[in-house]
Amino acid sequence: MTAPGGPAVGTEEPRDEGPPRRFTFPSALTVLAVVTVGVWLLAFLIPAGEYRRDEDGAPVEGTYHRVDGTQSFTDRLNDLFLAPVNGLYGIRDERTGAVGPDLTGELYGSAGVFLFVLAIGAFITVVFATGALDRGIARLAHRLRDRGALLIAGVMVVFSLLGTVEGFAEETLGFYGLLVPMMLALGYDRMVAVGTAILGAGIGVLCSTVNPFATGVASSAAGISLGDGIALRFLMWIVLTAVTVGYVVRYARRVQRDPARSVCGFLPGDREQAAVRTAEEPELTRLHRTVLVVLVLVFAFMIFSVVPWASALSGDADATPYSFELGWSFPQLAALFLCAAVLVGLVARLGEQRLSATIVQGAADFISPALVIMLARGVTVIMNNAKVTDTVLHAIEGVVRGTSSGVFAVIVFVVNLPLAFLIPSTSGHATLAMPILAPLADFAGVSRSLVVTAWQAASGWMNLWVPTTAVTIGGVALAKVGYDKYLRFVWPLLAVLFVLICGFLVLGAAW
Numbered sequence: 001m002t003a004p005g006g007p008a009v010g011t012e013e014p015r016d017e018g019p020p021r022r023f024t025f026p027s028a029l030t031v032l033a034v035v036t037v038g039v040w041l042l043a044f045l046i047p048a049g050e051y052r053r054d055e056d057g058a059p060v061e062g063t064y065h066r067v068d069g070t071q072s073f074t075d076r077l078n079d080l081f082l083a084p085v086n087g088l089y090g091i092r093d094e095r096t097g098a099v100g101p102d103l104t105g106e107l108y109g110s111a112g113v114f115l116f117v118l119a120i121g122a123f124i125t126v127v128f129a130t131g132a133l134d135r136g137i138a139r140l141a142h143r144l145r146d147r148g149a150l151l152i153a154g155v156m157v158v159f160s161l162l163g164t165v166e167g168f169a170e171e172t173l174g175f176y177g178l179l180v181p182m183m184l185a186l187g188y189d190r191m192v193a194v195g196t197a198i199l200g201a202g203i204g205v206l207c208s209t210v211n212p213f214a215t216g217v218a219s220s221a222a223g224i225s226l227g228d229g230i231a232l233r234f235l236m237w238i239v240l241t242a243v244t245v246g247y248v249v250r251y252a253r254r255v256q257r258d259p260a261r262s263v264c265g266f267l268p269g270d271r272e273q274a275a276v277r278t279a280e281e282p283e284l285t286r287l288h289r290t291v292l293v294v295l296v297l298v299f300a301f302m303i304f305s306v307v308p309w310a311s312a313l314s315g316d317a318d319a320t321p322y323s324f325e326l327g328w329s330f331p332q333l334a335a336l337f338l339c340a341a342v343l344v345g346l347v348a349r350l351g352e353q354r355l356s357a358t359i360v361q362g363a364a365d366f367i368s369p370a371l372v373i374m375l376a377r378g379v380t381v382i383m384n385n386a387k388v389t390d391t392v393l394h395a396i397e398g399v400v401r402g403t404s405s406g407v408f409a410v411i412v413f414v415v416n417l418p419l420a421f422l423i424p425s426t427s428g429h430a431t432l433a434m435p436i437l438a439p440l441a442d443f444a445g446v447s448r449s450l451v452v453t454a455w456q457a458a459s460g461w462m463n464l465w466v467p468t469t470a471v472t473i474g475g476v477a478l479a480k481v482g483y484d485k486y487l488r489f490v491w492p493l494l495a496v497l498f499v500l501i502c503g504f505l506v507l508g509a510a511w
Helices: 028-042 073-081 083-089 111-129 132-143 148-166 170-185 190-206 212-222 230-257 271-275 286-306 309-314 330-347 352-365 367-386 389-400 405-422 426-444 448-462 470-478 483-510
Strands: 091-093 105-107
Touching: 028 073, 028 367, 028 426, 073 083, 073 367, 083 111, 083 367, 111 132, 111 212, 111 286, 111 330, 111 352, 111 367, 132 148, 132 170, 132 286, 148 170, 148 190, 148 230, 148 286, 170 190, 170 470, 190 230, 190 448, 190 470, 190 483, 212 330, 212 367, 212 426, 212 448, 230 448, 230 483, 286 330, 330 352, 352 367, 367 389, 367 426, 389 426, 405 426, 405 448, 405 483, 426 448, 448 483, 470 483
Parallel strands: none
Antiparallel strands: 091 105
């Protein structure tokens, strides 16, 4: 007897187990939640200790001493419970140094950076809603379609520029539909499209100059200006971008001359596209041009507002600021990008309803990195209240004591490599690591900005290839290129970049 629409009664239909589940690396939020609990447990085992502080609040080398822990188990449990809240708007008590949401003192939480991330998310989303940025890049690609090397270089430089100023990375996923057929039409393979997108944007993020999600968050956690160290980072950006572009162009020419040397090979129909050309040039309207001009002006003004021009031009870190210097930080920058989002919406005539919805959607799209920053800051609050931060700092001080400033900078770079794998979110990695690493610069006699540069170089270098980033895994999937083949393609470049980064860090220590 068979039940209507089902298997025979009294029999058991075999279950379709489906394909075996593959391990998926947890999200940054999950990793930080686990780290929060882990650090809370370790705080019971690590002895409490403190450094004496100078007038600027920096620890004084050689003054570490043990102190008695004053927290009860209930206090520690309360810190764990309130960690995300303290990470957002915890206040540090001026007398005891403890952090809590109802204390009196200065803001210790990441509320300023949190709002800044949402504001720049709103701005970027409004810009993309106008179609100006993707249309501009598509037009550039079409204009250079018959000059392969210039096309690769042009797109990579644009991606790299966007990466160094605003963390342009995931946005590259939307360009594979354009880049893959265009590269195949020029006689290249799919790996050229992958290298153009992943490495173009990735090298810009690695050499971030004012990228708010890397340099900005790390500088805030290190207690320095966003513009500190920009000269070294700009020089790195020029050199490393040139090397990366040259690497991809060299591979593309090799494949064009001898398709058998392709790392990834060709799918059916790929070689037939070599004679195909995009027939119609994407139109760039007057509105698109205006939006692009506004975009450039906003980021140019941001750079102008945060750079300590007197120090940068004179080389003296204590130089008196020029009268035209603004010295802006995250509160002013958050306001700037909110106003810029509204300005772009008005210029593009999005209308009140669509503009409001786009700003809200942009903030919503960027809530994930903002929450990561909040959770990571909550971890530092737990360490601060348990008074173990200085103990950890003292342990690392013993490792780097006696090393030269150049060796110290390279050590900071190497130490951050495994951390970047575990926490692929640059914002979370910076917020978590910088309160420990930045004071080490004071002990080593180098600027804190060099630690920021070493940290972001480690994060950027790892994110060029680790499988925990959506940019890499999503990119190779969209281009239909195996991840193993991408590793074969990119590893020589990674080795060259590793050496160059270490050289720049040594240079920065001697600067």
